[in-house]
Structure formats: C-alpha cells, structure tokens
Amino acid sequence: MTTREQATNYQHLQTRAEDDVILEIRNASVRFDMDRGSARVLDDVNMDIYRDELLGIVGESGSGKSMFASAILDAVVEPGILQGQIIYHRKEGEPIDILQLEPDELRRLRWDEISMVFQGAMSSFNPTMTVRGHFEETIRAHGADMGERMSHVRHLLSELYLEPERVLDVYPHELSGGMKQRALIALSLVLDPEVLIMDEPTAALDLLMQRSILSLLYDLQQTYDLTIVFITHDLPLVAGIADRLSVMYSFQFVEVGESEEIIRNAAHPYTRALLKSVPSIDTPLDEMSHIEGESPDPVNIPAGCSYHPRCPIATSICVEQDPEFFEVDEDHWAACFHWEEAADAVEYSISSGELTAEDVTVEPDEEDDSG
Amino acid sequence: MSSKEPVISLENIEVHFELGGFIDKLRSDVDTVKAVDGVSLEIGENDVVALVGESGCGKTTLGKTAVGLQRPTGGAIRYRGQDIWETKDSRRSVGDYEFEEIRRSLQIIHQDPGSSLNPHRTVMGQLVDPIKKWYPEMNPGQREENLFELLSRMGMKPPEDYANRYPHQLSGGEQQRVALGRALMLEPDLVLADEAVSALDVSLRVEMMDLMLELQDVVNTSYLFISHDLANARYLAGRADGYIGVMYLGNIVEIGPVDQIINDPQHPYTQILRWATPQLNPDLAKKAHEQEIPVREVDIPDPIDPPSGCHFHPRCPQARAICAKEEPELIDPVGEGTRAACYRADDNHEYWNSPSIDDVEEELTVNP
Numbered sequence: 001m002t003t004r005e006q007a008t009n010y011q012h013l014q015t016r017a018e019d020d021v022i023l024e025i026r027n028a029s030v031r032f033d034m035d036r037g038s039a040r041v042l043d044d045v046n047m048d049i050y051r052d053e054l055l056g057i058v059g060e061s062g063s064g065k066s067m068f069a070s071a072i073l074d075a076v077v078e079p080g081i082l083q084g085q086i087i088y089h090r091k092e093g094e095p096i097d098i099l100q101l102e103p104d105e106l107r108r109l110r111w112d113e114i115s116m117v118f119q120g121a122m123s124s125f126n127p128t129m130t131v132r133g134h135f136e137e138t139i140r141a142h143g144a145d146m147g148e149r150m151s152h153v154r155h156l157l158s159e160l161y162l163e164p165e166r167v168l169d170v171y172p173h174e175l176s177g178g179m180k181q182r183a184l185i186a187l188s189l190v191l192d193p194e195v196l197i198m199d200e201p202t203a204a205l206d207l208l209m210q211r212s213i214l215s216l217l218y219d220l221q222q223t224y225d226l227t228i229v230f231i232t233h234d235l236p237l238v239a240g241i242a243d244r245l246s247v248m249y250s251f252q253f254v255e256v257g258e259s260e261e262i263i264r265n266a267a268h269p270y271t272r273a274l275l276k277s278v279p280s281i282d283t284p285l286d287e288m289s290h291i292e293g294e295s296p297d298p299v300n301i302p303a304g305c306s307y308h309p310r311c312p313i314a315t316s317i318c319v320e321q322d323p324e325f326f327e328v329d330e331d332h333w334a335a336c337f338h339w340e341e342a343a344d345a346v347e348y349s350i351s352s353g354e355l356t357a358e359d360v361t362v363e364p365d366e367e368d369d370s371g
Numbered sequence: 372m373s374s375k376e377p378v379i380s381l382e383n384i385e386v387h388f389e390l391g392g393f394i395d396k397l398r399s400d401v402d403t404v405k406a407v408d409g410v411s412l413e414i415g416e417n418d419v420v421a422l423v424g425e426s427g428c429g430k431t432t433l434g435k436t437a438v439g440l441q442r443p444t445g446g447a448i449r450y451r452g453q454d455i456w457e458t459k460d461s462r463r464s465v466g467d468y469e470f471e472e473i474r475r476s477l478q479i480i481h482q483d484p485g486s487s488l489n490p491h492r493t494v495m496g497q498l499v500d501p502i503k504k505w506y507p508e509m510n511p512g513q514r515e516e517n518l519f520e521l522l523s524r525m526g527m528k529p530p531e532d533y534a535n536r537y538p539h540q541l542s543g544g545e546q547q548r549v550a551l552g553r554a555l556m557l558e559p560d561l562v563l564a565d566e567a568v569s570a571l572d573v574s575l576r577v578e579m580m581d582l583m584l585e586l587q588d589v590v591n592t593s594y595l596f597i598s599h600d601l602a603n604a605r606y607l608a609g610r611a612d613g614y615i616g617v618m619y620l621g622n623i624v625e626i627g628p629v630d631q632i633i634n635d636p637q638h639p640y641t642q643i644l645r646w647a648t649p650q651l652n653p654d655l656a657k658k659a660h661e662q663e664i665p666v667r668e669v670d671i672p673d674p675i676d677p678p679s680g681c682h683f684h685p686r687c688p689q690a691r692a693i694c695a696k697e698e699p700e701l702i703d704p705v706g707e708g709t710r711a712a713c714y715r716a717d718d719n720h721e722y723w724n725s726p727s728i729d730d731v732e733e734e735l736t737v738n739p
C-alpha cells in the first residue's frame with residue numbers, strides 16, 4: 001500500500017462567511033479492508049457546502065462520489081470505516097458533528113434536515129405498502145402534522161407531473177420506473193429538509209422526463225431555499241443547473257468552482273480531459289477524445305498526485321507529493337501543481353452556440369394562442 | 372449504394388405483440404402493442420445508422436428485426452436483396468445465401484456487457500468458440516495469435532493477461548470491448564449495438580465509440596446503433612458520416628444526415644429531443660432551464676392504446692385538429708435527404724388551415 005503525505009487541503013475552504021456554510025466536511029476518509037489490501041474509497045476529503053446552493057459533484061464511476069454522499073449522512077455501508085468530521089450548521093443552534101450523533105438523533109436529522117435520494121433507490125420502496133403508506137409512515141415517524149404534510153405531498157406530486165390521487169393509492173410495482181423515481185423525490189422533500197442529497201437521481205429516466213425533473217429541482221431550490229447536492233457522472237446534465245461544480249478523481253476532489261467558470265476555464269488537467277471526453281450535443285466532433293490510461297485502483301492509489309500516470313504535464317514533484325488546492329481565481333480551486341500550464345496542454349472548446357438555442361427551441365405557434 | 376443491393380433493407384416492417392395469455396386469446400380479448408408499425412429502412416455497406424427515441428418507442432424491436440432476431444408480423448426484410456425469413460422457412464435454397472450465413476453476417480452487442488458474457492469462462496474461452504466454429508482450419512497456435520492480436524487492438528494489453536481473466540475481473544468498459552470483439556471477429560456485415568455505450572461511464576463512451584469506428588475500418592461492417600441519447604448518436608454517426616433516425620411509438624418520425632438532424636431538425640419531436648439534450652455551453656444550458664418544457668404532456672402515452680392520427684399529437688406543442696385525425700407520412704421537405712413525418716414539413720398541407728387542437732379537445736370534453 002502507498003503511504004500518502006497528509007496534505008492540509010484547506011486552502012479552498014473558509015473563503016466564505018461562516019453563515020454561508022451549511023455543511024463542512026473535514027478529513028473524511030472511508031476505508032474497506034479486503035483480502036487484497038485496504039481500499040481507500042474516500043481519501044481525506046475536505047469540502048464546504050454553501051447554504052442554498054446547488055452543488056454538482058461529477059466524476060467517473062468509481063471515483064468516490066457515492067461514498068462522499070454516504071459519508072455526509074454517516075450512511076457508509078458495512079464493513080466500511082468512516083473517519084473525519086461532518087459539521088452541520090443548523091439554522092438555529094450550535095453546529096452538530098453528524099458522526100458523533102446517537103442513532104435516534106441521526107434518524108431524526110435524516111429526512112427532517114438532510115434528506116437523500118440514493119442511486120438506484122427505486123427498490124427502496126416496500127412492495128407491500130401503497131405509495132401513500134410510505135408518505136404517511138415518514139410523516140408519522142417524525143411527528144409532523146399529517147393533514148398539512150399530505151396536502152404538501154399532493155402539491156409536490158403534481159409539481160412532479162404525477163396525479164396525486166392516482167399515484168398515492170397504488171403499490172410501487174404499479175408505477176413505471178420514472179414515476180417511482182419521481183415519487184421518491186417527493187418523499188425526500190415531504191418534511192421540508194434543508195439539504196437534499198441526490199445520487200444519480202435521473203439516471204433511470206427518459207430524456208424529456210429527466211429534463212423536466214432537472215428544471216423542477218432548479219425551481220424547487222429557488223422556491224424553498226434548499227441546498228442541493230447533485231451527484232452524477234454525466235457532466236453536461238448538471239452543468240446547466242449547478243451553482244458550483246466539484247470534480248472528483250481517485251477518491252478526492254481535484255477542482256471546485258463556479259459552474260460556469262469550471263466549464264469555460266477548467267484548470268485541472270483531469271477536468272479538462274473530462275470535458276473533452278464527454279459526448280455532448282454541441283462540442284465540435286473532432287475536439288472530443290477519450291482520456292488515455294486507466295482509472296486508479298483504490299487498493300493501489302498512485303503516490304503523489306494520483307492523476308500523474310495519465311497526466312500529460314506531470315513532473316517529478318507530481319510523483320512525490322500530493323498537490324494541495326491552488327487558487328485559480330476567486331472561489332475557483334484546483335489541486336494541481338501545474339494548473340497554469342493545463343490550458344495549453346489540454347485544449348478544449350465549448351460551442352459558441354450560434355446554431356442552437358433559437359433555431360431549435362420549439363415555441364408554441366403564435367396563432368394557436370388565440371383559441 | 373445505388374448500384375448494389377443494400378446489406379439490409381426493411382420494407383414496411385410491422386412487429387405487433389399480442390399481450391395476454393391463452394385464455395385471453397381464446398376469448399380474442401387481447402391487447403396489441405404495435406412495437407414497430409410500418410418502418411422502411413435501408414442500411415448500406417459500411418454505413419452507420421443511429422436510432423434514437425424514448426423508452427418503449429420500439430428501437431430495440433426494430434433493431435432485432437434488422438438483424439434477423441425478431442420475426443416481423445408484417446413487411447419484408449432482405450439481406451442483400453434476399454428475403455431472410457423466406458430463406459429460413461424454405462427447405463430449398465432461395466438465393467445466394469444460406470440462413471446460417473446470413474445469421475453470421477448480422478451480429479449484436481447488448482446494453483449490459485456483464486450479462487452477455489458467460490461468467491464462468493475466461494475472455495479466451497468466450498472468444499475461442501466462434502473462431503473454432505467459423506474458422507475450423509485454424510490450429511490452436513493461430514487461434515491464440517489472432518486472439519491476442521484482437522485484444523491488443525482493443526487496448527487490452529498485455530493480451531496474455533487479459534485472455535485469462537473472467538468477466539468479473541474486467542471493468543464495464545472492458546467487458547463491452549470483449550463483447551464487441553466477439554461480434555466483430557465473425558466479420559459481420561452489420562452489427563446491432565443496442566444501447567452498447569449507455570451503461571458505460573460518460574467518460575468511457577467516446578473511447579468505446581472510437582474503438583467501434585476504428586474496427587469498422589478493419590472489418591468493413593455497418594452499425595445499427597441504438598441509443599436514447601442524442602449526444603451519443605451524434606458522435607458515432609457523425610464521425611462516420613452516417614444517419615440518425617428518430618423513433619416515436621413504433622414509427623420513424625424523422626431520418627436524415629447527422630448534421631441536419633442535430634442542427635436543423637424538422638419534426639417537432641426531434642426538435643424537442645434536441646432541446647432536452649443537455650448542452651455544455653453555460654449560456655445555452657441556463658436558458659434552456661429557464662424555459663418551460665415545450666411539450667403538452669411530459670409522459671409517453673401507453674403504447675397499447677396509442678393516440679390517433681399523428682401519435683405525437685397529445686404532446687406536440689404545434690398540434691392542430693387535423694393531427695389527431697390522420698397519420699402523416701415521411702416526406703422530404705428540404706429535398707436534401709432528411710425525411711420527416713409531420714404536416715408542418717409540407718407548406719401546402721391543410722394543417723395550416725386547421726384549427727388549434729385545444730379548441731377541438733375542449734369541444735370533446737364539453738360534449739362527449
């Protein structure tokens with residue numbers, strides 16, 4: 001196993017007033033001990049999540065995104081070992097370290113304050129209970145006002161393009177995958193949480209449904225002062241709605257900044273390569289290309305900067321030391337020694353958009369409005 | 372393509388599934404899903420055709436029909452001009468090709484790479500059978516040499532190492548490459564790739580598609596590429612100068628060269644798919660999110676009971692009364708090879724004088 005230098009990856013934090021931060025993740029690590037060695041699937045991660053922001057977390061599969069999500073709610077599956085601190089700043093009262101909570105305190109916090117839609121969670125419905133039963137059970141368990149909450153549920157369901165009366169009285173298997181997924185999103189919002197963590201929430205949905213749910217999340221976030229952490233491997237999906245984007249590689253964050261800034265001026269060589277490698281509808285075809293090399297094995301993470309075996313501008317320092325975060329611009333950080341050279345080494349462009357929006361956007365016919 | 376027969380031609384293909392059990396059938400109380408409902412399509416030599424559409428639109432069924440894995444309930448499918456099912460059913464030869472030969476020329480790779488490989492056999496084991504079957508003259512040494520060559524070509528180096536791994540010791544991307552290699556080893560004329568990159572991480576999709584194109588040059592095959600994602604379809608078909616076909620509830624509603632489908636779509640459904648596909652440009656992406664989704668209904672109608680007239684009319688923002696009555700045919704509005712099945716593509720259609728569909732629907736509800 002490689003020993004890694006304990007990096008003090010804090011520079012990218014504390015750039016905001018304390019009131020603005022709702023979750024502080026400090027030195028969070030998750031380890032699984034396996035026959036072939038110890039796998040570090042979250043590697044000393046530090047991150048601040050701002051109040052009322054929509055933070056997009058992107059990275060290839062297996063990079064640790066879901067582990068990060070589970071860590072926030074102390075929900076790492078057995079036999080994973082989670083270490084570190086997760087500080088939650090309530091609206092009122094003292095900050096809480098989530099990892100120190102008693103089981104019943106943690107249960108209360110989930111749903112009420114921080115709620116989560118897990119990847120592939122459609123199977124988390126109980127097949128013998130109606131959809132209504134799921135909502136009522138959650139409301140009851142948290143001692144909330146049934147009548148008032150159920151009317152909120154009906155509102156949420158219709159916002160999600162579901163007919164409340166039709167959906168509530170059926171069993172989960174009677175719903176299509178997309179409908180189940182939407183019902184689950186409604187369930188996660190039933191108690192008006194402060195934070196919503198969503199892990200690939202739209203992966204099972206058709207394009208139009210996916211698109212309308214994203215717009216809806218965007219609206220919900222604006223209307224209900226919600227903090228949303230949206231996790232996906234599909235960068236273009238979240239780029240349009242996220243305030244900030246945070247890129248994971250090899251079980252760590254390698255870049256974080258305002259969404260638009262990351263898309264236009266990514267500073268980390270990996271982020272730049274990722275932007276080139278993702279099929280998108282508007283990038284010129286001959287500018288897309290895949291990333292050479294292999295994703296790291298959690299049992300054997302390369303020493304120094306774990307991207308060095310694939311990085312076109314790696315030097316000897318990259319092999320020896322784990323880079324800290326460097327400030328690229330205001331609120332834009334990249335964990336790379338040579339970020340200033342990345343732009344020349346890994347070029348990409350995003351379309352100017354001349355031929356898209358108006359031409360293809362479907363506006364309902366003017367004449368039709370008369371009727 | 373004009374001088375020679377296309378590799379595959381589908382003529383007015385229908386695939387209707389009857390739902391329900393034996394008793395229902397006795398009572399002739401069956402629902403029919405028209406998974407494919409009158410599609411014609413030609414795939415030439417070294418062609419790439421990408422089919423896109425939402426779940427349940429019939430892409431997979433059409434694809435399976437095109438490679439002879441699904442018998443159509445109507446219409447004809449021909450391999451180089453020779454009817455595939457007639458070849459299968461007839462005891463005498465009906466043309467130049469035996470059914471087995473046709474079968475071998477038409478290969479498939481599935482969405483889920485894991486399930487299409489045998490978990491109990493090594494990569495070598497999976498790949499060696501087809502070689503033995505189709506190239507009986509090769510000796511074991513030659514077989515191994517060919518196989519290692521193939522693995523290296525697919526970026527699985529060192530091949531000796533990969534050859535001895537079991538599927539669970541491969542990443543999803545590697546499993547999919549093995550499946551591709553296995554299909555291409557038979558030097559097929561057409562490979563159906565059904566959501567073949569969808570299960571892969573986005574950052575691996577381009578790599579897989581690049582490999583498909585690189586090997587296309589080597590074996591001279593055509594691809595019928597099925598995807599619900601317009602960005603993937605654009606990449607593969609775009610790089611190969613191919614076509615994109617857009618399916619909706621059993622029909623191809625628009626088909627044409629990649630550039631035209633992406634940049635100048637004619638059918639309202641294609642325009643909406645285009646609009647709904649996430650774009651990287653932050654200005655455009657933001658703008659799209661601020662707009663209302665331009666469909667009248669977000670959910671796809673039940674395919675058992677598809678809407679009358681143009682199947683898209685309940686969702687189409689431009690639907691007019693006439694759209695609920697008759698089904699539009701594919702026509703070529705610009706005369707440049709793109710065909711769309713929408714009345715709007717025809718400047719002289721009575722559509723333009725038809726009243727708004729909302730008026731008609733109101734009438735229907737008031738006065739049922």
Ligand SMILES: Nc1ncnc2c1ncn2[C@@H]1O[C@H](COP(=O)(O)OP(=O)(O)OP(=O)(O)O)[C@@H](O)[C@H]1O
Nearest residue numbers: 388404406425426427428429430431432433599674
């Ligand atoms: N063997 C079958 N028996 C009955 N109905 C079927 C059968 N196969 C497919 N169907 C139905 O035919 C329609 C088209 O199915 P198909 O699998 O071709 O869709 P698709 O476009 O590939 O969808 P997806 O994106 O979800 O894979 C669907 O309504 C499906 O339920």
Ligand code: SF4
Nearest residue numbers: 305308311318336337
């Ligand atoms: S330049 Fe060095 S530090 Fe930066 S990404 Fe490459 S290997 Fe890592």
Ligand code: SF4
Nearest residue numbers: 681684687694713714
């Ligand atoms: S025919 Fe009518 S309903 Fe169908 S796509 Fe065209 S405008 Fe819309």
Ligand SMILES: [Mg+2]
Nearest residue numbers: 430431565566
């Ligand atoms: Mg399918």
